[in-house]
Amino acid sequence: MILVLIHPRNAGLPFLQWLPEEKGQLVAVTAVGTGIGEGFADAVSVADYCDDEAVLAAARKLIRRYRPRAVLALAEIDVERAALLRGEFGLAGLDTAAASxxxxxxxxxxxxxxxxxxxxxxxxVSEAADITAFMAARPGRAVVKPRGGSGSTGVHVLEDPGEAADLMLDMPYEVEEFIEGDLHHVDGFRVEGKPVAAVASRYGGAACLAHLTDAPLGSRSLDDTDPLHERLVEETWRLVEALPSPATVFVHAEFFVTGSGEIVLCEVAARIGGGPIPAMLRHILGIDPRELWARVEGGLPVDLDAVRKRSAIAPRAAFCGLPPQNGRVVRLPEAPRDVHDFVLNTFVGDDWSGDRYRRRKSADFVASWVVTDADPAALGAKLDATTELVSAGFGWELADTRGSA
Incomplete structure (x- = not known):
């Protein structure tokens, strides 16, 4: 039996399809109103999935009743929760030291x-004065971000120390120097200490901060003959060894590559990347990475050699996601030709203005899709062309922001 923590963003994932051996042997904790699909023996819903104590209490209730052999967590918010539960009940997997x-x-x-x-x-950072002192000692832009945040929420790029006084520091934060460079991500997976696959990709434009200017977020995998691919993968495994990582782990690491070619850590998570990244990786690995991880975490058989071979010969892949605008959707686009995994996450009349717009995350896409091609130039051309088509297909009635701060 496996306990699955299901964030509302992961509603409807086909766990029974991924884990057919566990039919009737899955239990879940999720939010009220979240669909969990078939194959579950029991589920407990909480009113607020951001409430740690409520989620943990529900999980403990299920663990005591069913004694599952594993806890599966796919969302960032569940990483530390799952680790805590494993420690309390003697289950294998990422522990609290690694999760922290x-x-x-x-x-x-x-x-x-x-x-x-x-x-x-x-x-x-404990107060605005910490940011001011940091920027005084290191002139230039600085980045302020929640220490435990995800999806680029709560991230601020400051040009001047005086801007720190306007920030609402309602949780633990950090401040760091702004690194000029292209942001890359490496999605790596190892089992029992042996790497299975690692895919290095480059974000486009402003990367995970693109949504702050309503710009699309795109990423394309690097050709594995590109020397930078090898360097980024090597740096990822060095990072995994540097942290108190378990022998079996899936990581989503982000690095800046400066104009001089220096690789600088941005951050790393012990989970599969969000948004369209799983769909993009599926075309490279030959299996949805969430299915791969669910089976490994549950102790079920996986043909890892097939994954290794597939990732070595697969076509390159790219994804694009369009962020919401500050307004109401009035027209939807059609899926362009020659795209995969086209998903619309909105509808005509959907209102993204006000507080919802201010709280948007980097992966809050109204539309996303994947393109593939063996030729890197052709891959880039497909990504650019489809981004233009889908963007033009949307219609927005923008909110009136005159007089707003």
Whole structure:
């Protein structure tokens, strides 16, 4: 039996299709109103999935009743929860020390720096004066972000120390130097200490901060003959060794590559990347990485050699996601030709203005899709062309923001 923590963003994932051997042997904790699909023997819903105590209480109730052999967590918010539960009930997997290192952006950089990896200059933040002092000592832009955040929520890029006074520091934060460079991500997977696959990709434009200017977020995998691919993969495994990682782990690491070619850590998570990344990886690995991870975490057989072989010969892949605008959807696009996994996450009349717009995350896409091609130039051309088509297909009635702060 397996306990699955199902964030509302993961509603409807086909766990029974992925884990057919576990039919009737799955139990879940999720939010009220979230569909969990078939194959579950029991489920407990909580009113607020952001309430740690409520989720943990529900999970403990299910664990005591059914004694599952594993806890499966796919969302960032569930990483530390699952680790805590494993420790309490003696279950294998990522423990609390590892979960903290992968979630706390200060702690992860301390581990990485101690192992000789290049990290931005950084400091803990408890009040605005900490940011002001940091920027006074290091002139130039700085980035302020929640230590345990995800999806680029709560991230601020400051041009001047005086801007710190306007920030609402309602949780633990860190400040770090702004690194000029292209942001890349590496999605790596190892089992019992042996790497299975690692895919290095480059974000386009402003990367995970693109949504702050209503710009699309795109990413394309690097050709594995590109020397940068090998360097990024090597740096990822060095990072995994630097942190208190378990022998079996899936990581989503992000690195800046500067104009001089230096690789600088941005951050790393002990989970599969969000948004369209799983769909993109499926075309490279030959299996949905969430299915792969669910089976490994549950102790079920997986043909890892097939994954290794597929990732070595698969076509390159790219994804694009369009963020919401500050307004109401009045027209929807059609799926362009020659795209895969086209998903619309909105509808005509959907209102994204106001507080919903202000709280949007980097992966809150109204539409996303994947393109593939063996030729890197053709892959880029497909990504650019489809982005233009889908963007033009949307119609928005924008909110009137005159007079707003």
């Amino acid at each position: 290192a992968y979630r706390d952006k200060v702690l992860m950089k301390e581990y990485a720096r101690a192992a000789g990896l290049r990290v931005p200059a950084f400091a803990r």
